[in-house]
Amino acid sequence: TPAAAATQKAVIDRALLTVFKALPARFEDPKNPITAEKVELGRMLYFENRLSKNHDVSCNSCHDLNKYGVDGKPFSPGHKKQLGGRNSPTVYNAGGHVLQFWDGRAPNLEEQAKGPILNPVEMAMPSEARVVETLKSIPGYVTAFQKAFPGEADPVTYNNVGLAIGAFERQLVTPSRFDKYLSGDETALNDAEKLGLKKYLEQGCQTCHNGPAIGGSLQKLGLVLPYQSKDQGRFDLTKKESDRMIFRVPTLRNVAKTAPYFHDGSVKDLQTAVKLMAQHQFGKQISDEDTKHIVTFLDSLTGELPKSYIAKPKLPASGPKTPKPDPS
Amino acid sequence: TPAAAATQKAVIDRALLTVFKALPARFEDPKNPITAEKVELGRMLYFENRLSKNHDVSCNSCHDLNKYGVDGKPFSPGHKKQLGGRNSPTVYNAGGHVLQFWDGRAPNLEEQAKGPILNPVEMAMPSEARVVETLKSIPGYVTAFQKAFPGEADPVTYNNVGLAIGAFERQLVTPSRFDKYLSGDETALNDAEKLGLKKYLEQGCQTCHNGPAIGGSLQKLGLVLPYQSKDQGRFDLTKKESDRMIFRVPTLRNVAKTAPYFHDGSVKDLQTAVKLMAQHQFGKQISDEDTKHIVTFLDSLTGELPKSYIAKPKLPASGPKTPKPDPS
Ligand code: HEC
Ligand code: HEC
Ligand code: HEC
Ligand code: HEC
Ligand SMILES: [Ca+2]
Ligand SMILES: [Ca+2]
Structure with missing residues (x-):
């Protein structure tokens, strides 16, 4: 029975764990050094509805930081409740991805952040110029950009919006007991979780789901x-045959909290997602029992949300020239 | 026809290449800083027959540096022509492996090097003490160890043998046209090689064969x-179920030169090795045509041997107390 099996002591060879990496405190990128001022600005922008055409959508609408960076829907409603064609991935630990978006079309968080603001089904701003105009009309933002980008003559730029949000996101990390386990603490996972990890390793899930x-x-x-x-997937972007059905492997950190699953949001429960992975990636059927063990391990990847870091900040008041919401 | 196909222009998405890494000039490890003196000593020890019981086997016997670091045999003859049970892997680029040996039982090159000297079917020295005694009896080595490990009161130690050989091996790298290609030079691979790379990526070989x-x-x-x-594989070492049939993935650099293939040296030609990989790792049959394309790509991974770096050095003369060869 699974219960009996779960009480077996699973012995894991630590050498197999070298494919993983404990989470860093932040995902640094020398191209965008993290400063307190940049993070503070980035946090405001992340929650800023006025970065959307009708002042009703922010990054946090689709990537709710209190809900592990997702909204729980297959597709997320954006401007005029329009739905995009792909499931919203979590922003937590996304700094550890080699590339951003399901098709990897952005090289980093800073470039990524510049996408949704102008995307007509997401935040639907008509142009970069309109974004800059809006921010410049809000005195509190002008000051915040000056502090975040000191020495720049004209710091309120669309590119700096991306840099600030990126700096904020680089610290959206959720360390979990698995990191304690990786760093050598054998007691950080219980026996059932270790058995699940053993099954995960036996199946070979770590060939793709690895790294920090x-x-x-x-x-x-x-x-x-x-x-x-x-x-x-990436083929639709590049039209290169070698990219057919290539997707960016989602993080499994907090995966128990980021249903529904896959780029199409088609799978509601983690058991099914795991079984489908084994079928499609290995051509194997995993037993219900082994699937449950793996899910028990995946549950242990749920980390701690950085409560005070993600608290919604006070947003600066609009000025007289701030554009009004546009529902069209 | 393959010829026609090979003249097609294969368009590779460079984002897929992020799983590889260009070869560094050396695989550094802060635990064993590379110095010219250590490398010089390591090179001598690498070619040193007197590190074997009968003065007839050196590292270079099984890992011939002029033959891409292998001897071309399924199993290598060691002391008294005894055969081990696994194929000799190449020493070139081994510094880029996460772990050493087919079962990953050594964490790095320095520890690895201490294995074969005492292995009864390889170099068969009876003890660490005998190795140290032999080296101390050769005045040229005493000087060389002093230079390689300055400031140590008693530098001729078994551990320092490992450090010196490791430092030498960390620069056994063979950059190839593929590295030029990775760094952005589109002309470094020809169309046939790019088509092979495309097939390699489509199959998913890079899920395991990746990194520098x-x-x-x-x-x-x-x-x-x-x-x-x-x-x-590793199960025989650890007896942990999660280690059953776990092997250290061999480097594909110079793979066209390192037949026979697999840990058991059972496969003579690269075509067959590629087909078996697809069968065993993906449960797929690859067509003869696609197999040839992949092999064409693998051929492009043959790098340049560092001719002067690997030239056999003059070895210091034995002293009066140097133990005699022991054929027993
Ligand atoms: C209306 C919903 C919506 C809004 C608003 C939105 N996103 Fe997204 N986000 C998505 C969807 C859907 C994707 C995946 C799209 C794709 O891959 O094609 C995504 C992808 C991402 C990713 C990539 C994560 C990964 O794992 O690849 C990041 C990071 C991200 N969004 C951050 C943001 C930020 C920052 C903002 C605000 C500036 C924002 N999002 C606004 C829905 C939204
Ligand atoms: C060869 C690569 C590969 C292997 C092996 C693999 N996966 Fe995946 N996994 C992916 C990719 C790519 C996706 C994204 C698919 C999509 O949604 O488009 C994914 C998605 C998932 C998801 C959904 C995550 C989410 O947030 O939507 C889960 C859960 C998952 N994998 C678990 C596993 C488990 C458990 C195993 C082993 C049984 C495994 N994977 C093996 C590549 C792989
Ligand atoms: C008689 C043959 C023989 C001799 C002599 C020998 N080796 Fe090996 N070497 C092997 C075999 C066989 C293996 C693989 C053994 C295994 O994995 O269990 C190996 C493994 C290695 C590896 C690991 C490479 C990898 O990819 O995992 C390195 C490095 C290496 N040898 C270096 C050396 C050095 C340095 C010496 C001399 C001190 C030496 N060998 C002497 C046969 C030999
Ligand atoms: C899931 C992991 C995995 C995948 C995918 C994979 N390999 Fe391997 N490969 C290995 C392992 C492990 C070995 C070592 C097997 C052994 O000899 O014990 C190996 C060995 C080889 C060898 C023999 C090398 C040598 O020096 O003996 C070749 C050639 C090779 N693989 C090519 C490929 C190609 C081409 C593909 C894609 C069609 C591929 N591999 C896919 C893991 C993988
Ligand atoms: Ca999801
Ligand atoms: Ca071989």
């Missing part, structure tokens, strides 16, 4: 058994 | 279709 984010590289969905989907 | 050595982590042999072998 336990995911984040580009891999083929349907390596062995094709996955039916109109969405052809 | 294009290999080097621990993975399961027979992920989808079991590989029949008495040798159970």
Whole structure:
């Protein structure tokens, strides 16, 4: 029985864990040094509805920081409640991904952040110029950009919006007991979780879900058994045959909290997601029992939310020239 | 036809190449800083027959530096022509492996080097003490150890043998056209090689063969279709179930020159090795045509041997107390 099995002591070879990495305190990038001022500005912008056309959508609408960085919906409603075509991935630990978006089309968080603001089904701002105009009309933002980008003559730029949000996101990390376990504490996981980890390693899930984010590289969905989907992943972006069905491997950190699953948000429960992975990536059926063990391990990857870091800040008041919400 | 296909222009998405890394000039490890003196000593020890019981086997016997670091045999003859049970892997680029040996039982090159000298079927020295006694009896080595480990009161130690050989090996790297290609030079690979790379990426070989050595982590042999072998890989070492059939992924650099293939040296040609990989790791049959394309790509991974670095050095003369060869 699973219960009996779970009480077995699973002995894990620590050498197999070298493919993982404990979470850093932040994902640094020398191209965008993290400063307190940049983070403070980035946090405001992350929660800022006025970065959307109708002043009703912010990053946090789709990536709710109190809900592990997701909204729990297959597709997220943006401007005029329009739905995009892909599931919103979590922003937590996304700094550990090699590339951003399901198709890897942004090289880093800073570039990524510049996408949704102008995306007509997300925040739907008409232009970079309008974003800058809006921010310049809010005195509190002008000051905040000056502090975040000292020495710049004209610091309120669209590019700096990306840098500030990126700096904020680079510290959205959720250390968990698994990190304690990785750093040598055998008691950080219980026996049932270790048994699950053993099954995970035996299946070979770590061939793709590895590194500090336990995911984040580009891999083929349907390596062995094709996955039916109109969405052809990175191929739709590049039209290169070698990119067909290539998707950015999602992080498995907090995966128990980020349903529904897959780029199409088509799977509600983690058991099913794990079984589908084994089928499509290995052409194998995993037993219900082993699936449960793996899910028990995945549950242990739920980390701590940085409560005070993610508290919604006070946003500066609009000025007389701040554009009004535009529901059109 | 393959010829026609090879003249097609394969367009590779460079984002997929982020799993590889160009070869560094040396694989540094802060625990064993590389100095010219250590390297000089390490090179002598690498070619030193007197580190074997009968003065007839050196590292270079099994890992011939002029032959891409292998001897071309399924199993290598050691002391009294005894054969070990596993194929000799190449020493080139081994510094890029996460762990050493087919079962990953040594954490680095320095520890690895201390194994074969005492292994009864390899160099068969009876004890560490005998190795140290031999080296101390050779005046040229005493001087060389003093220079390599300055400030040590008693530098001729078994551990320092490992450090010196390790430092030498950390610069056994073979940059190839693939590295030029990785660093952005589109002309470094020809169209046929790029087509092969595309097939390699489409199959998903890079899920395991990646990083600077294009290999080097621990993975399961027979992920989808079991590989029949008495040798159970890392399981035989640890007796942990999660280690069954786990082997250290071999580097694919110079793989065209390191036949025969697999830990059991059972496969003579690269075509067959590639087909078996697809069968055992993905449960797929690759067409002859695609196999040839992949092999064409693998051929491009053959790098340049560092001719002067690997030239056999003059070895210091034995002293009066140097033990005599022992054929027993
Ligand atoms: C209306 C919903 C919505 C809004 C608003 C939104 N996002 Fe997203 N976000 C998504 C979706 C959907 C994706 C995946 C799109 C894709 O991959 O094609 C995504 C992807 C991302 C990613 C990539 C994560 C990964 O793992 O690849 C990050 C980071 C991110 N968003 C941050 C932000 C930030 C910062 C903002 C605000 C500036 C924002 N999002 C606004 C829905 C939204
Ligand atoms: C060869 C690569 C590969 C292997 C092996 C693999 N995965 Fe995945 N995994 C992916 C990719 C790519 C996706 C994203 C698929 C998508 O949604 O488009 C994914 C998605 C997932 C998801 C959904 C996550 C989310 O937030 O939507 C889970 C859960 C998961 N994998 C678990 C596993 C488990 C457990 C195993 C082993 C049984 C495994 N994977 C093996 C590449 C792999
Ligand atoms: C008689 C043959 C023989 C001799 C002599 C020998 N080796 Fe090896 N070497 C092997 C075999 C066989 C293996 C693989 C053994 C295993 O994995 O269990 C190996 C493994 C290695 C590896 C690991 C490479 C990898 O990819 O894992 C290195 C490095 C290495 N040898 C260096 C040396 C050095 C340095 C010496 C001399 C001090 C030496 N060898 C002497 C046969 C030999
Ligand atoms: C899931 C991991 C994995 C995947 C995927 C994989 N390999 Fe391997 N490969 C290994 C392991 C492990 C070995 C060592 C097996 C042994 O000899 O014990 C190996 C060995 C090899 C060898 C023999 C090298 C030598 O020096 O003996 C070649 C060649 C090779 N792989 C090529 C490929 C190609 C081409 C593909 C894609 C079609 C591929 N591999 C996919 C893990 C993998
Ligand atoms: Ca999700
Ligand atoms: Ca070989």
